[in-house]
Amino acid sequence: MQFIVFAITLALASTTLSKIILLTNDDGWAVTNIRATYYKLKETEHDVYLVAPVSQRTGWGGTYDIPKAPTLDTEGDFSYPKAGAPSWGHEVDDDHIWYFDGSPASCFAFAESYLLPTHFNISDKIDLVVSGPNEGQNVSPSLFTLSGTLGAVYNAVYRDIPAIAFSGPSTNNSFYQDDLDLDDPLDASTIYAIKITEMVTQLFETQGVNERALPIGLGLNVNFPAVGYLNETCTNPRWVRTRLTGDPSVMPGLAYNSTSNLFYFAFQPGGDALRTCQIGDCTLPSEYSIVLSGECATSVSVFSIDYDAPIHLGNEAANLIAPLFEN
Numbered sequence: 001m002q003f004i005v006f007a008i009t010l011a012l013a014s015t016t017l018s019k020i021i022l023l024t025n026d027d028g029w030a031v032t033n034i035r036a037t038y039y040k041l042k043e044t045e046h047d048v049y050l051v052a053p054v055s056q057r058t059g060w061g062g063t064y065d066i067p068k069a070p071t072l073d074t075e076g077d078f079s080y081p082k083a084g085a086p087s088w089g090h091e092v093d094d095d096h097i098w099y100f101d102g103s104p105a106s107c108f109a110f111a112e113s114y115l116l117p118t119h120f121n122i123s124d125k126i127d128l129v130v131s132g133p134n135e136g137q138n139v140s141p142s143l144f145t146l147s148g149t150l151g152a153v154y155n156a157v158y159r160d161i162p163a164i165a166f167s168g169p170s171t172n173n174s175f176y177q178d179d180l181d182l183d184d185p186l187d188a189s190t191i192y193a194i195k196i197t198e199m200v201t202q203l204f205e206t207q208g209v210n211e212r213a214l215p216i217g218l219g220l221n222v223n224f225p226a227v228g229y230l231n232e233t234c235t236n237p238r239w240v241r242t243r244l245t246g247d248p249s250v251m252p253g254l255a256y257n258s259t260s261n262l263f264y265f266a267f268q269p270g271g272d273a274l275r276t277c278q279i280g281d282c283t284l285p286s287e288y289s290i291v292l293s294g295e296c297a298t299s300v301s302v303f304s305i306d307y308d309a310p311i312h313l314g315n316e317a318a319n320l321i322a323p324l325f326e327n
């Protein structure tokens with residue numbers, strides 16, 4: 001009897017504690033960063049699904065890009081898979097690793113509304129969406145909206161799913177079949193994977209039997225520093241709380257090339273809007289200041305998808321058109 005009670009308790013505990021994690025990114029399903037994170041997350045007891053674009057979708061923000069045909073017209077990045085393959089599919093030896101010919105936001109939708117319920121018969125809500133780690137940092141609200149990594153994350157938050165975006169400074173786009181090395185303690189992908197797993201484990205530990213890992217409407221934006229081979233003095237960065245806005249600021253811009261008579265992408269400083277604190281904890285440093293400091297530190301910003309203005313500013317703006325509301 002005692003044994004039966006014990007066994008039931010164990011079974012209950014493990015169903016409560018085993019979480020469904022959806023892992024995505026914008027650099028594509030075959031890059032080293034996301035594969036390293038997948039394997040490290042799998043070392044926990046959680047049920048991890050990797051569903052990511054078949055090719056690079058950086059800078060796509062929350063765009064919904066949906067396959068136009070059931071097969072691929074062009075090959076995936078690193079020729080993986082080849083043109084003519086199905087527009088969505090999984091690794092031959094692991095049906096938890098999927099590509100989809102879409103953007104990060106639509107990969108999330110594909111996983112949530114099609115793949116998990118139909119292919120895996122999962123009707124439970126996803127417990128956490130993890131996006132990244134991105135090849136390149138995502139700091140300030142201007143990159144928040146531009147970033148495909150974050151596009152998946154804010155779409156998950158819209159659907160009441162706790163979600164975290166992770167980014168790192170290396171833009172080196174590498175194929176997992178060439179570079180994945182989970183045993184190399186100086187490999188940046190491995191270090192990020194370990195740190196991501198540390199944060200995810202902490203979140204679920206704190207969550208316990210509560211329904212959600214993060215409050216509704218909120219998500220996290222996390223930026224790692226250069227680690228391992230990128231900076232050998234930094235292998236275990238500490239976590240630092242930050243905010244999205246603040247000095248300095250950066251935003252997308254364009255520059256003109258008179259030789260080609262074309263424009264190219266070039267960052268530019270943001271305006272006061274990106275420096276001014278209007279909501280949230282104004283004593284926190286901006287995430288970009290931590291990234292630029294070169295410290296062995298990871299910025300962690302908490303964002304809200306309640307885009308409404310704080311009350312006094314909202315009223316100030318609405319008052320400017322007050323006569324329109326009078327009848």
Ligand SMILES: *[C@@H]1O[C@H](CO)[C@@H](O)[C@H](O)[C@H]1NC(C)=O
Nearest residue numbers: 117118119120121122123124
């Ligand atoms: C799908 O899951 C439900 C419970 O959530 C179960 O009743 C049903 O038998 C499952 N279907 C298949 C095909 O496994």
Ligand SMILES: *[C@@H]1O[C@H](CO)[C@@H](O)[C@H](O)[C@H]1NC(C)=O
Nearest residue numbers: 170171172173174175178179
């Ligand atoms: C990119 O990564 C590959 C594999 O790790 C490495 O051989 C190459 O030197 C890296 N390139 C840069 C510019 O860091």
Ligand SMILES: *[C@@H]1O[C@H](CO)[C@@H](O)[C@H](O)[C@H]1NC(C)=O
Nearest residue numbers: 226231232233234294295296
């Ligand atoms: C490498 O990290 C250390 C802290 O661990 C920092 O002081 C140093 O500035 C970093 N170097 C570079 C090139 O970013």
Ligand SMILES: *[C@@H]1O[C@H](CO)[C@@H](O)[C@H](O)[C@H]1NC(C)=O
Nearest residue numbers: 256257258259260261262264
């Ligand atoms: C400008 O265009 C020329 C010709 O296409 C190209 O060779 C050069 O690299 C471009 N310069 C920049 C800064 O993009």
